[in-house]
Amino acid sequence: MILENQEIRIEVKDGKYFLSRYENGKVKEQYRPETIEVILVWIVSVLNGFQPPRNLVHLDKLTD
Numbered sequence: 001m002i003l004e005n006q007e008i009r010i011e012v013k014d015g016k017y018f019l020s021r022y023e024n025g026k027v028k029e030q031y032r033p034e035t036i037e038v039i040l041v042w043i044v045s046v047l048n049g050f051q052p053p054r055n056l057v058h059l060d061k062l063t064d
Helices: 036-047
Strands: 006-013 016-023 026-030
Touching: 006 036, 016 036
Parallel strands: none
Antiparallel strands: 006 016, 016 026
16 A cells, blocks of 8 residues: 555644544544554554554563
């Protein structure tokens, strides 16, 4: 997927990050507010033509 005439915007409000995708200057998609860690994963997905993952799960902690 080529993102011609598209723009990815990240807005920060009250410590939450909002991701939006614009096409030809109009909002095409908006995603729920999230932490910066989750938004960074979403950006990679969107830039590669995928929808953001619905649920990210932290790795299990390693035990001795």
